[in-house]
Amino acid sequence: MQNRIKYWRGIEELENTPEFAKHAHNEFPEFLPVKGTSDDEGALNGKTKRRDFLKLMGFSLAAVSLASCEAPVRKAIPYLNKPVDVEPGVANWYATTYYQGGIYNSILVKTREGRPIKVEPNPSSALTPLGTHARAQASLLGLYDNNRLRTPLIKGKIAQWAQVDQEITSRLGSTTGKVAFVSSTIISPSTKQLISEFGSRFGSFEHVTYDANSAYGLLSANGGVVPGYDFSNAQVILSVNADFLGTWIAPTTFAKQYIQNRKVTAQNPTMSRHYQFETSYSVTGANADVRVPIKPSEEAAVITALYNGITGQGGAGNVPAAAAKALAAAVKELKANQGKALVVSGSNDPGTQAMVAAINNSLGAAGSTIDANKPYFVKQGNDAAMIRLIEEMNAGTVGAIFFYNSNPVYDHPLSERVVTGLKKVPLKVSFSERVDETALLADYVTPDHHYLESWNDNEPRRGSLSLTQPAISPIFLTRQMQDSLLTWGGNNVNYYEYIRNNWRKIAPAGDFNTFWEQSVHDGVLETGATMLTVNSNFTAASPVAKPVKAAAIEAVVYEKVSIGTGEYANNPWLHEMPDPISKASWGNYVAMPQRMSEEMELVQGDVVKVTTPSGKNFELPVLVQPGQANGTVAIAMGYGRSLESMPVAEGLGASAFPIMTVVDNTVLYTGPVTIEKTGAVSPIAQTQTHHTIMDRLVVQESSLAQYKENPKEVTEYIRIATKEGPAKPATISLWDDYEYKNHHWGMVIDLNSCIGCGACTVSCHIENNVPVVGKAEVLNRRDMHWMRIDRYYSAVEHEEGDFAEMENPAENPSVIFQPMLCQHCNHAPCETVCPVAATMHSSEGINQMVYNRCVGTRYCANNCPYKVRRFNWFAYFNNDKFANENYMMNSDLGKMVLNPDVTVRARGVMEKCSFCVQRVQLGKLEAKRENRRPKDGEIVTACAQSCPTEAIVFGDMLDPESRVSQILAREQGERAFHVLEELNTQPNVTYLTKIRNLA
């Protein structure tokens, strides 16, 4: 650095004369050769010569006008040498794997011009062939997050990799004491092997796995693995506080399995029955046929009663009266369905889980609803080991610690002990992609790649392998954790080679390269080959459920479908995604049952102070949640961040982790709290503020009994009175019908299959460059979702026509979801009212929005009975007002995620669902190039593609072979209905009536 060659501007600089030094900092060291500019006869004293004056003036004028002419330079640089496989305008797809916080999805990544822009399910996968989790969709944005670390840090200062490597290697060499590697669950066989190889160099090494939302109890009861649940074989399902369709273990896989027995047709009118005993209202609870709210302190009693009832041991225990009846029915039914029944529990108490395992055992679950040979590995966290490590840190026996995908300073209930312990650890290294709470205290932050920049392998379930391959070369100077370990361990292979070498073990005979390339191409290898070994030294628990101590107010800490345990705190897509049940976005809240809110005289938005027994407290607004068990409140984890690296999460909610309690080395996601009113008000940004259906026929449901009796009577069809008698609205139209000659696109949404998970809403957001508007604008009711899921609670009992009463949800309401998007009406109310014809009908039945013709009168939105049109109230791109919430459209890096096939809409224009017209056009073009018609299933909308339960089917209604046509033909007059049919809008979106298997 010191020896850099120096160039002089002239001999004066070399000599460095006093005169040079005086003027060196000026832009023009030699002033313009104006005579008389010296002090005694300056330009201002009137003695300047005319020529000099003119020179000066001319120069100033030119300078000023040049300065004003400055225009931004935007460079479009063509390829000089075109990269192989990159065709401008043509997408490339790469199979890879998403795994984060327990959620596993085998995915395909769509890249355009080298940029990953969309995540889709990998149909080759047996585990997750359909749909994705909402988080998998949104995880893409992490790649383009400006707040990711761009270089390693030493004590918070930007550093070079070489220096970091050198320092860490030397400090590791001289470390005394234990070397600990703390991670969340790792499902990569190669990574695990690598970590243990890395650790073998040290005298004392431990790889501690812990999960922020732990399944320790479940693992303890099942030998360190999650039992190989298979909901597709279950005719009776009973879940106690396990949100297996939303966040628990493997929701995408479970949803696919679960829905197989929930889809009905007139030929096959059978359905599984689903009992749910839970504290807070979860997505899973919303899908249950029987849902019973219970307190955490009652959970043990319920499980015990179940255990006693099924294994035939002893009495029923002290089950709350409300649950007893449902429980008795459930026991009877479970027993009647030997080998076709499954009980799951979300409890983290090993004793409880041991009881559940025993229950499943005596129900004959083994081999049918639980595949013992195929356990899940997606949760491996060991609470006891982590707690022990924290104590060791405090005792000063830990010499070095590594944090990989783990942030205990934030998300561990003993975070204060973690902080004090960390002070005693000489070497602390974090692999965090950003400076999170733990990385803030680390000596070194060696940022890991985003998963879309990484190579890896995965084994989420025994015998199901998959690969993670990069879809883009690293954007920043980050390095994959595994490569860092290899470097520090003195191993010269890179991680890619390391995985390949590892995979040779399972490769079949023959050319390894062919096998490898095929595996990378498919993304999955589900031949039964297994590589992962899990730590099975969990202490087996005796099957005695340990009751949680009852308290006046029992709080539960739950994981939101969107934000997870907090790893997505900087992801605006997930913040904007409304919670499936509460429909609240941007922040957490105290979900409180109606009765408690009335007793405490609280209304929604009132801020309360929540205090734990240890005196920790925080303030959050109240959300009145029907169905929340009485005497309990629920608070979502993952909020309350205030770090520079997470500006999106700044000021949103509070951290609920302090509520969690540690009992016998087990983390319980519940604890007693006291709640006081503060008098402050903080409104909650809900995308839906009216919660009951008001006895309207916009969404229809019936019972399985009725459906079996007569499938033609489950749906109510509106008929209009005419002098010839009641007639279908469509038959008495004043309008001329469109003639569709080539295609007629349509969609069928099966309300029986929709679990309300919300993956489609996020997928739609990403596919269509829908802006994120942020909390303030959601509060203004200006969210931009093209696709939303309407959630209705059943109302309290009321007289017919008692409108005031029907606005009130029942205390424990049933929930129905209705995905709502542009209905693409054939007689569209929006089309007739636009003065400039900016919205019109396509020759293929799609209601089109011509953005550049729109003048923004909003008449179309007013006249839309489905209220699916969204207006650009502001410019959401290149607008500092939204720089934080909508960085996808406001920073150069963020903009890389935008779909180049879809226009970013200008301020003042209307937008709405287009049936993914860009995909329709692409599909038609490709078919045309091959001189054929598009095949059914080739053209899929983003929502349909991301649906894990195939609730949404899109296709050509003119093609009699298409699935849409077949479903419509089958369900006509039975379950198929149009929303608001009496308006004769004749939508191209058809819904299928929801059937409940009521007990």
Added chain:
Amino acid sequence: MQHVSPIREPLVTGGKTYHDITEDVCRQVEAKPNPRWAAAFAISLVGLAIFFYSVYRTVWFGIGEWGLNKTVGWAWDITNFVWWVGIGHAGTLISAVLLLFRQKWRSSINRAAEAMTIFAVICAAMFPVIHMGRPWLAYWVLPLPNTFGSLWVNFNSPLLWDVFAISTYFSVSLVFWYIGLIPDFATIRDRAVGPIARRAYSALSLGWTGSAKGWSRYETVSLILAGVATPLVLSVHTIVSMDFATSVIPGWHTTIFPPYFVAGAIFSGFAMVLTLMIITRKVFKLEHYITLEHIESMNKVIITTGSIVGIAYTTEFFIAWYSGVEYEQYAFINRATGPYWWAYWSMMTCNVITPQLFWFRSIRRSLTATFIISIFVNIGMWFERFVIIVTSLHRDYLPSSWAMFSPTMIDVGVYVGTFGLFFTLFFLFVKFFPVVNMAEVKAILKSSSGVTHTHADTMHSTDKDLNTNTDHRHE
């Protein structure tokens, strides 16, 4: 000259002569601005500044500056639009319909009422433009030849009909008003002393000489324009009402809207005329031309149209019940008992109950009462539009999308700002234009002034004494 019943009260009192009329009306134009006028004008300019600021915010940052949301796409903007258009109705009604019906009492108020119409329509026309997301493209709503691939407007859209209705109405009203002004401009021109005033009024009077031929053509044109303008009185608000009536939103989709809107428009227009005229006659000492008789006549129109509006409200409720359509029924129950009940009951109180006080003659002829009730009617009619627009939209078909609307300061600013715009124009008008139609008032002087009524024998007299500037009142 037609016969006028002697029991009719005179339309011009105070024994005014032709010369008096000229003097009384021209005084305002020729005199120095009086301090009360100047103060009022200054306040209007402040309002105008608020208007410009609010519009700047709206156009520069976007419609998001207002309180609208995904469910309520129109609120104050279109409420204000319909309200101002409604106010504009009285002018045309007074000048055209009453001319055809030969209602002489219109003569002294038609000028101001027409001016009010034009200014109200200007205010109204602001809203369809600024409520657009991209107002700089507002000309796209005109069926102009273009190079966008010869892209036409959508003739199905009621908003397009609005464009035609409002622009026709505005141009016809403007021409009608201006033609009526020509003889009076000529009078002022002839009296003008300053060179600027003389040139200006000379240009404005378009070379009017007052020849018999000129008068004859003037009368003919007035009659033709009245004929043209009369259907407009009905058509403008009919078409405005179709913005709502042709939609599918419960509470909007109502066949009763055209007559109901027209009645409402006349109702609010007359109320506004009264509000303004009661002030103007006082400030400009025109009590002899705008008499209690005029005010009473207008109050009668108000009670009639107010009752029509009241019946319309009731009919809507009946039809909602009778239709058996649950959405329709809910829309109306929600109006009366939902979260916006206060808006609905403000409307009912102001529009239906207060005008019924005019059944009492004493109230009809009380300036204070009339003034207060006219303000009430203006408020009530604003709420009527607010109720129709916002309470219908905020809870329409799908309960999932139900939302509330609350205005922002910019919403308020635009509305208050249009008052600034309106009054700026109005005060300029009263200062520089003759507020009362001198020519037409002179034409009725003989048949309907106090003098001729009390002296039946002098009704056809040519006695020059009667045409002097002396007071001829006989106690």
